[in-house]
Amino acid sequence: MNSDVNPVWEYAPAPENRDIANLKPSYRMYLDGEFVEGGGEPLKTVNPATEEVLAEVSTAAPSDVDRAVKAARRAHERVWGRMPGAERAKYIYRIARMIAERSRELAVLESMDNGKPIKESRDVDVPTASAHFFYHAGWADKLAYAGLGPDPRPLGVAGQVIPWNFPLLMAAWKLAPALACGNTVVLKPAETTPLTALVLAEIIQQADLPPGVVNILPGAGDVGAELTNHAGVDKVAFTGSTEVGKLIQRSLAGSGKKLTLELGGKAANVVFDDAPLDQAVEGIVNGIFFNQGHVCCAGSRLLVQESVADELLEKLHARVSTLRIGDPLDKNTDVGAINSREQLNKITELVSSGEAEGATRWTSPCPLPDKGFFFAPTVFAGVSQAMRIAREEIFGPVLSVLTFRTPDEAVAKANNTPYGLSAGIWTDKGSRILWMANKLRAGVVWANTFNRFDPTAPFGGYQESGFGREGGRTGLEAYLDV
């Protein structure tokens, strides 16, 4: 081929400047309004794209958890729980604005600590985190009009534990409604991604929240267990795996604590033969390759009507081949790094099981970086419902494709899962969307789109995806005694 006639277009590197992250060599935990050294063994947080240690982070000992819960109790009883909602709102609006002001710094830091592409942290995680504070600030003085009774009261002290896939955004989902409703909080970020939560603690300090209203204690699962089991906690909110969610539910049984669980998923993304296929391909790609597939509501099971399956798969392979995998700080990167070696091993193991059980594997030919934890986008065809890759949450950039012939079969297959967090429907017929949405056992059903998040829309699961809702008017109920 004459390259003058058919030039090969290459992207020039477009790296975001890592200095913007203001990375410090060490970070301390935030307890009772101050940054303090925790009594636990410090942890080292790693950039999964380079395997370099980013910073050392102090962790909480059981005595720190106890101090934080007591500080939160004091703050609740003396200030925050009795403050008029309109006053609380001012603080929460301030947090929302300060997140927006420091959005670039937060986005770069998030991409370095988590491995997600900068375009996602910049355009999704950080703005949505800010939006959650804005939205809930608006509720703080209107709780009596939320339809939850004339005099809804805060629950008291909330113990909150979050995962690593959306570190800042999950902190915002947890903190904003709790604070708006007059609760105080002790929050534990995930072990592998503590940094943006600690910058958020800085923002909270600068926003002048009274000491003890928010406490942020990094650490591993044992700190989470210490917190959720602490007798001084009135409400536990957990986002993470179904396995740990079950443990927490078991240990809280009979304690009188209120509990909400946002757990795993294995969502069906259902494409009918009348769907606009090119548009559906974009939705499928966004559904499973957004955030490396580390998304609880990822569209990890593609159910496609048999008559269009071949055509759709061909389009899908062509589109996925164009995704750029690599440096999360490069503005052209579509798929970043897997968050940890442990998660990479889990993905690799499940993908091998798919091959061993006889599914047909297709993997994008994209080049992968030499260093860091990366996994090329992968699509399995010929998947049957009994295979592990159709049943278990892979939590990585791996799509399992199944086919169906009739709408009833689509519903039966979509609902054939112990989970029930989200689902997607692609069709030209509005009546079919409504019919399907009524039959799908999932907390969120997207129609001709996927992975859309908005603070006004309640989010949550059925079955083993958990219970309780976050976001919207409904989400307030989890933090109020009504």
Ligand code: NAP
């Ligand atoms: P995970 O292992 O359950 O961890 C979640 C959080 O719980 C982490 O902070 C973890 O600490 C902590 N933890 C571990 N053991 C604990 C215990 N015994 N008691 C209290 N806390 C404990 O989940 P993950 O692997 O980090 O996250 C992935 C999972 O989260 C996936 O299943 C995904 O679907 C789910 N998720 C759900 C939603 C949703 O809204 N439904 C959203 C995002 C993710 P360490 O960091 O030290 O492990």
Ligand code: MG
């Ligand atoms: Mg990290």
